[in-house]
Amino acid sequence: MxxxxxxxxxxxxxxxxxxxxxxxxxxxxxxxxxxxxxxxxxxxxxxxxxxxxxxxxxxxxxxxxxxxxxxxxxxxxxxxxxxxxxxxxxxxxxxxxxxxxxxxxxxxxxxxxxxxxxxxxxxxxxxxxxxxxxxxxxxxxxxxxxxxxxxxxxxxxxxxxxxxxxxxxxxxxxxxxxxxxxxxxxxxxxxxxxxxxxxxxxxxxxxxxxxxxxxxxxxxxxxxxxxxxKTRHTATRIVNLTEAREVALRRVCMFAEPDRTLLRAEACRIGAKIAYLQGRMGKVAVHMAAYVALLAISRLRVAHGRHRMGAA
Structure with missing residues (x-):
């Protein structure tokens, strides 16, 4: 109807x-x-x-x-x-x-x-x-x-x-x-x-x-x-998180800076969660180090952009 x-x-x-x-x-x-x-x-x-x-x-x-x-x-x-x-x-x-x-x-x-x-x-x-x-x-x-x-x-x-x-x-x-x-x-x-x-x-x-x-x-x-x-089932969480990471990496190109770097950082954070659930602690450390570095870069770019706007 x-x-x-x-x-x-x-x-x-x-x-x-x-x-x-x-x-x-x-x-x-x-x-x-x-x-x-x-x-x-x-x-x-x-x-x-x-x-x-x-x-x-x-x-x-x-x-x-x-x-x-x-x-x-x-x-x-x-x-x-x-x-x-x-x-x-x-x-x-x-x-x-x-x-x-x-x-x-x-x-x-x-x-x-x-x-x-x-x-x-x-x-x-x-x-x-x-x-x-x-x-x-x-x-x-x-x-x-x-x-x-x-x-x-x-x-x-x-x-x-x-x-x-x-x-x-x-x-x-x-x-x-x-x-x-x-x-x-x-x-x-x-x-x-x-x-x-x-x-x-x-x-x-x-x-x-x-x-x-x-x-x-x-x-x-x-x-x-x-x-x-479902959110507490380890195998399901790994599948969901793996897909989320793939989605993040696929959509990075749609964003300008600093959001592009922020989304890359989020992909690393999701990678750390996956590694933790898999019991791969070395991988957790690698992903978290990349996450922290990219997050810092994103924040610096935000601050730089605001400074330029203020100067203008």
């Missing part, structure tokens, strides 16, 4: 990749419906779930299909990046709200992000903050960025700070992002085959100063057994 446009607010397509979240997907969809934003549609793909996720979605649609425009596809598993690309291709909206079937949206979040993007036409993406909840929806933390990831939100006040934050301290979790659909044409959408698809996309956006930040809670990020335990 194609969503009708409104004259007052642009259409938002809420993209929901769903995979093995039968316990949570109803709450996710309920939260989209409950949000008062007037011009919205849901585009949802069940990415080959092996539990009852597809049945939960179909039961929800049977009750609510007349309440909100929905496009739903159930198909074999293709992975998160391919699913996000397909969701974006199926969307009709000017703005794309990126969802997750185990999280849920907070009232007013879509309007907050839309108003930011409307007021900042040069930005291709807007991000907000989230609360962190447990599997039963009980609040654990007030801020995903600050309390869960330890981020300094003051960095997000400037383009320079956002570049540094995206490169050095990834703190964007849960469905906090809204994209201008046209921005995906600039950065070539999600890179299929990656596990670290979100960081890769945000590096490409940050290199173009295309990210803005709104310090408002726009969603709830849920910690539960599946997404929490």
């Amino acid at each position: 194609t969503a009708p446009a409104t004259t007052s607010m642009p259409l938002v397509s809420v993209l929901v990749p769903a995979y093995n979240h039968e316990a949570f997907v109803r709450e996710c969809l309920d939260s989209i419906l409950a949000d008062h934003y007037p011009a919205k549609e849901i585009v949802i793909i069940d990415d080959g779930s092996t539990d009852g996720t597809a049945g939960c979605i179909e039961a929800w649609l049977a009750r609510h299909r007349d309440d909100i425009p929905v496009e739903y596809v159930s198909r074999e598993n293709k992975g998160i990046a391919a699913t996000l690309n397909e969701l974006a291709a199926r969307a009709h909206g000017e703005f794309l709200r990126i969802g997750a079937s185990d999280d849920f949206f907070l009232p007013g979040g879509s309007e907050t992000l839309v108003r930011y993007l409307m007021a900042h036409p040069g930005k291709g993406a807007a991000i907000g903050d989230c609360v962190v909840v447990d599997r039963d929806g009980r609040k654990l933390l007030d801020s995903g960025m600050s309390d869960l990831h330890g981020a300094d939100k003051r960095l997000y006040r400037t383009d320079e700070g956002i570049r540094r934050a995206v490169i050095s301290h990834w703190a964007i979790g849960g469905p906090v992002t809204m994209l201008r659909k046209g921005a995906l044409e600039t950065v070539a959408r999600w890179t299929e085959g990656l596990r670290i698809d979100d960081w890769d996309l945000f590096l490409r956006l940050a290199a173009r100063d295309a990210i803005g930040f709104v310090d408002e809670k726009v969603c709830a990020y849920r910690l539960h057994g599946a997404n929490f335990s």
Whole structure:
């Protein structure tokens, strides 16, 4: 079903990749419906779930299909990046709200992000903050960025700070992002085959100063057994970190100095983490020495650039 446009607010397509979240997907969809934003549609793909996720979605649609425009596809598993690309291709909206079937949206979040993007036409993406909840929806933390990831939100006040934050301290979790659909044409959408698809996309956006930040809670990020335990599994962490290092090295060329050197430093820091998990302490020392040296060079270049601006 194609969503009708409104004259007052642009259409938002809420993209929901769903995979093995039968316990949570109803709450996710309920939260989209409950949000008062007037011009919205849901585009949802069940990415080959092996539990009852597809049945939960179909039961929800049977009750609510007349309440909100929905496009739903159930198909074999293709992975998160391919699913996000397909969701974006199926969307009709000017703005794309990126969802997750185990999280849920907070009232007013879509309007907050839309108003930011409307007021900042040069930005291709807007991000907000989230609360962190447990599997039963009980609040654990007030801020995903600050309390869960330890981020300094003051960095997000400037383009320079956002570049540094995206490169050095990834703190964007849960469905906090809204994209201008046209921005995906600039950065070539999600890179299929990656596990670290979100960081890769945000590096490409940050290199173009295309990210803005709104310090408002726009969603709830849920910690539960599946997404929490994976981060403690050594073999999985090594695979994820190896891919992250490859992504960093691949995107270095997109940045100017001093961010180019900062991203090279981050690749070395990730290399040290990999070596530590592998028990290769000599490699840890080599990577950390390179990290410290490159970080110092980056900071010197920042100071030099500020001195030149001051002199001018």
